[in-house]
Amino acid sequence: MIIGSIHDGIVIDHIPAGRAMELYSYLKLGELDCEVAIIKNAVSGKRGKKDIIKIGAPIDLNYDILGFIDPHITVNIIREGKRDRKFHPTLPETIIGLVKCKNPRCITSCEQELPHVFCLTDRENSIYRCRYCETKAEKHTL
Amino acid sequence: MKTRGLIDIAELTTQEIDELMLVASDIVENPERYAEKCKGKKLATLFYEASTRTRLSFESAMLDLGGNVIGFSDAQSSSVSKGESVSDTARTVACFADIIAMRHPKEGAPLVAQMSVNIPVINAGDGGHNHPTQTLTDLFTIKRELGHVDHLVIGCCGDLKFGRTVHSLVTAMSRYPGVRFVFISPDELRIPEHIRAEVLDAKGISYVETTSLDDVMPELDILYMTRVQRERFFNEADYLRLRDSYILTQEKLKPAKEDMRVLHPLPRVNEISIAVDSDPRAAYFRQVKNGKFIRMALILKLLSENA
Ligand SMILES: [Zn+2]
Numbered sequence: 001m002i003i004g005s006i007h008d009g010i011v012i013d014h015i016p017a018g019r020a021m022e023l024y025s026y027l028k029l030g031e032l033d034c035e036v037a038i039i040k041n042a043v044s045g046k047r048g049k050k051d052i053i054k055i056g057a058p059i060d061l062n063y064d065i066l067g068f069i070d071p072h073i074t075v076n077i078i079r080e081g082k083r084d085r086k087f088h089p090t091l092p093e094t095i096i097g098l099v100k101c102k103n104p105r106c107i108t109s110c111e112q113e114l115p116h117v118f119c120l121t122d123r124e125n126s127i128y129r130c131r132y133c134e135t136k137a138e139k140h141t142l
Numbered sequence: 143m144k145t146r147g148l149i150d151i152a153e154l155t156t157q158e159i160d161e162l163m164l165v166a167s168d169i170v171e172n173p174e175r176y177a178e179k180c181k182g183k184k185l186a187t188l189f190y191e192a193s194t195r196t197r198l199s200f201e202s203a204m205l206d207l208g209g210n211v212i213g214f215s216d217a218q219s220s221s222v223s224k225g226e227s228v229s230d231t232a233r234t235v236a237c238f239a240d241i242i243a244m245r246h247p248k249e250g251a252p253l254v255a256q257m258s259v260n261i262p263v264i265n266a267g268d269g270g271h272n273h274p275t276q277t278l279t280d281l282f283t284i285k286r287e288l289g290h291v292d293h294l295v296i297g298c299c300g301d302l303k304f305g306r307t308v309h310s311l312v313t314a315m316s317r318y319p320g321v322r323f324v325f326i327s328p329d330e331l332r333i334p335e336h337i338r339a340e341v342l343d344a345k346g347i348s349y350v351e352t353t354s355l356d357d358v359m360p361e362l363d364i365l366y367m368t369r370v371q372r373e374r375f376f377n378e379a380d381y382l383r384l385r386d387s388y389i390l391t392q393e394k395l396k397p398a399k400e401d402m403r404v405l406h407p408l409p410r411v412n413e414i415s416i417a418v419d420s421d422p423r424a425a426y427f428r429q430v431k432n433g434k435f436i437r438m439a440l441i442l443k444l445l446s447e448n449a
Contacts, residue, residue: 105269107248111227114254132250133271 009034010061011076012053017041019069020051026098027061029053064092068099068137071126091126094119099128099137106133145448147242147262148440149253151274151310156317158443163282165439166432170286173206179442180209186239187213188231188255189266190246195408195430196266196275200243203437212239229258236261241445244268262444270306275440276407277310279433284364286432287403287425293320295361299388300326300368300413302333307407308368309334313341323349324358328387330380331370355388360397365390367406367413367426391415398423405429 015023020038023029029036035056044050055061058079066073066089077085095118101108108114108130118128118137128137148154154162169176185204187197192215201211212235228246232255235242242259244252245266252265252272267273284291296315298308302325312333315321323342325333332351342349352358359365367390375381390404395418406414406426418424 103249105247105249105271107228107246107250107254107268110248111229111254113227130250132253133269134249 006054006056006078007081008056008058009078010053010055010059011078012055012066013050013074013076014044014070014072015051015053016070017049017051020053023053023066023069026065027053029055032057032059034059063089065095065098067091067126068095068128091120091123094131095128095137101130101133101135102138103130103133103135106130106135108132145256145260145262147252147256147264147444148274149256149263149265150272151277151314154274159278159281159314159317162278162436162439162443163285165442166282166435167286169435169438176207176438176442178208180204180207180445183207183209183241183445184239185209185211185213185441186235186242187211187215187266188235188242188244188246189213189215190217190244190251192216193245193267196245197243199430199433200264200266200275200437203434203441206434207438207441209240209441213243228254231255232258232263235259241441260448262448264440264444270304273306273310275433275437276307277314278436278440279429280307280311280366280405280407281314282436283405283425283429283432284403286428288363288401291315291321292318294363295322295324297324297326297355297358297362297365298333298368299355299365299390301331301370301374301384302327302368303331304371304374305368308366309337311366312337316341316345316347321347323347324362325349325351326353326355326358326388327351328353328384330384355390355394356397359394360399362398362402365398365402365404367404367410369407369409369411369413385411385413389413389415390418392417392421395421395423 020040037054039052041049042052063075071088075087076083097115099118100116108116117131119131121127121129187200189197197215204211228251236259241262243264243266244255246268249269249271252263252268256263265272265274281291302308370385372381402423403425404423408426
């Protein structure tokens with residue numbers, strides 16, 4: 001395994017246990033030809049179990065959705081074997097086309113062409129609502 | 143600049159609401175001054191579900207402003223039944239009309255329309271979601287009847303769980319100082335937690351919940367009655383029992399203040415006995431009239447803003 005041996009790359013840490021594969025597909029990591037490691041159910045001091053994703057190349061990623069999934073996720077940028085930067089992904093103002101509105105009375109339920117758009121309405125509590133019907137986005141589902 | 147219609151009453155500032163009410167009052171006093179204000183303009187009423195009352199109110203409003211009206215009154219009789227998207231219908235209509243009033247069973251449809259066109263779109267009810275001109279009508283009626291919309295005790299009675307008119311009224315009235323609420327409903331139809339938490343508690347507004355209309359009648363300035371709708375219930379027996387739990391009669395109205403006013407978004411089923419209609423406190427038919435005047439003020443505002 002490449003764990004601990006990344007020279008230049010990214011470590012996405014503190015992913016809620018069991019969610020790494022979801023992020024893997026959302027971030028399209030399957031399309032990369034660099035090394036990618038997924039660690040499931042790693043023991044985490046304060047929060048029980050967690051998942052970790054390690055990417056062995058300094059690529060550009062769109063971190064927007066990470067904050068939506070869990071604001072505790074951390075992104076570590078590794079340069080020359082050392083941690084160069086660590087941050088929590090910020091909450092995007094809008095999430096377009098990634099979260100589906102589940103309200104059967106929403107216009108998106110009958111017009112397939114409409115993009116599903118969620119807007120951040122409460123940053124403090126990281127609440128997103130459907131732009132059309134104002135239904136709250138369910139956390140933990142993309 | 144983005145075209146501005148009215149999708150959600152939250153888009154209006156309190157000052158704008160007050161201005162709309164002022165204009166509407168002026169229309170009541172001086173209708174002739176407004177009789178040609180919208181000459182040569184067209185309102186399209188796109189009603190994907192029947193709501194005769196609301197549609198006639200919009201159409202009368204435009205006609206009384208000297209404008210014209212086109213549109214459809216249910217989805218079956220239009221190209222919509224062939225599966226055209228809201229966005230395409232709106233774009234087509236925008237080639238003919240200057241302003242749209244849209245009613246749709248799906249939540250958010252009028253917003254989709256507004257995002258597709260650069261003429262104003264007024265939400266005339268989108269499912270159980272928003273119906274801003276109903277709320278404006280309610281506010282304007284309170285203003286006309288009592289002279290002010292602040293420092294009032296507002297009683298809301300009936301289906302407070304599903305009744306969107308009540309949720310919108312509570313949210314809108316909570317902008318004004320000194321307003322208190324009394325919620326009268328059976329336990330099954332109490333005002334939802336999110337209204338209590340996000341509107342009332344968040345703004346520190348005092349309210350009480352009760353199951354007895356009689357107990358609170360003497361303290362009310364406004365009694366807002368609502369319909370208990372059959373389609374909200376799975377079980378006919380529950381519907382009938384709850385429908386009949388709060389019926390306003392002359393007898394029940396006796397202890398109310400002289401200048402208390404009864405409002406109802408109409409149509410009623412049986413929640414207000416017909417005998418109450420002749421009581422001067424019954425304001426619900428005047429409320430219908432007010433709806434036309436406030437819609438006139440709104441059409442004027444939106445057309446002049448987007449001229
Ligand atoms: Zn929605």
